[in-house]
Amino acid sequence: MARPSIELVHDQPPASRLDASGTVARALAVLRTIAxxxxxxxxxxxSDALHLPMSTAHRLLDLLxxxxxxxxxxxxxxxxxxxxWLRVSNRILSxxxxxxxxxxxxxDLSRESGETALLSLYQPSHAAMIFAAKSDSPHMLRYEIDxxxxxxxxxxxxGLSILAFLGAREQQAAIDRPHKPSASGEAFDEARLREKLTEVASRGYALTRGEKVAGAVGIAVPVRGSGSTVIGSIGLTIPAARFVPVHGDVYIAILKAAAARLMSRAG
Incomplete structure (x- = not known):
């Protein structure tokens, strides 16, 4: 089983933001550090992770x-x-x-495509996304997704199938974050990114190679909430060796159908 190379982004707020925030924000940052x-x-x-004095870190841990x-x-x-924390988390998950x-x-998507299917959710407060649900490929060669x-x-x-459909201000907030190269070593370039976003917005889906996961092809479509607001995406992660370009239209069709079905169920 292959393990992807995935870049974490802004797992903690910048030190300047914590310095200006209150106890609640700092306590939440401590919980994120533990998680x-x-x-x-x-x-x-x-203390090191949050750039806080040892005494402050100790006090927050005692409060929690x-x-x-x-x-x-x-x-x-x-x-x-x-x-x-476990009790509250399980109540939410239930x-x-x-x-x-x-x-x-x-x-169903994994069964139809034979590949790993993923639900991604947009986090506006951090101009980022998370993988929130998945169904693994039945093949031995697949990717272990965090x-x-x-x-x-x-x-x-x-990510691109979310970013392409955000408003200008939200797009810029995501673009302005510091970015490491892609999993395959491509350096971040805003002009090139904007070309990709134009293509994604025009086609209604994103198709990438080796960007988040080295050696993988990704295909995803946006998931829209009320008022056509983009709240996430549904996609497939496929080993490049197994990807057949002529199957692309089939993948896109079943992804769009799944996204529509999901929002119909969610109401």
């Missing part, structure tokens, strides 16, 4: 511990997600939401 660490963290790790959102291992002086509605449709990791909109079919 992204995938296990336990120490005070110094939180008092509410049950964080648990402390007194022997190792490490912190991990607490039971209250509700009928878009990723949950998308799962059976993504399963879920709920904040990713840039400027690379890959999933």
């Amino acid at each position: 992204d660490a995938g296990g336990e963290v120490g005070v110094k790790q939180v 511990s008092a509410e049950g959102y964080v648990e402390r291992d007194p022997e190792r002086r490490r912190y991990r997600a607490g039971l209250e 509700q009928e939401n878009l990723p949950r509605l998308a799962v059976p449709m993504l399963t 879920m709920y990791v904040r990713l840039p909109l400027v690379w890959g079919a999933s």
Whole structure:
């Protein structure tokens, strides 16, 4: 199973934004740090990640511990997600939401196409996206996709099929972020990006090669909410060796049908 090379983007707010924000924003940033660490963290790790004084990081961890959102291992002086955080998260996940509605449709897409199907959701507050639901390809050769990791909109079919249909201000906010090269080493270039966005907007879908995931072809279409607002995208990730260009029209047709069906179900 191949593992993609995916760029994380702005997993934490800039230090300047945290300096100017209150306790709530800082506490949320601490929770994000713990979540992204995938296990336990120490005070110094939180301090370094958020560019905060050690004393401030310690105080925030103590506040979260008092509410049950964080648990402390007194022997190792490490912190991990607490039971209250798990309780709240599971309550949210148990509700009928878009990723949950998308799962059976993504399963159908994987069955029809033989490839990994993904639902991406747009995060306006960070001018980014996350993969929120997926159905893996039945083939042994497929990509292991990291879920709920904040990713840039400027690379890959999933991001471009969102970015191309945003308003001018939102587009510029995403473009103005600092960007590393694509997974295949292409340097970010705003002029070239705008050419791609014009093509995507004209065609109604995005098709990319090796941008978010090295060695993969991505195809995606936008998912629209109320008032035609773009809220995400549905796409396929296909190993380049298995991609047959003449099948492109079929992929696009089933993706557009899935996007329409999803929003019909979501109401």
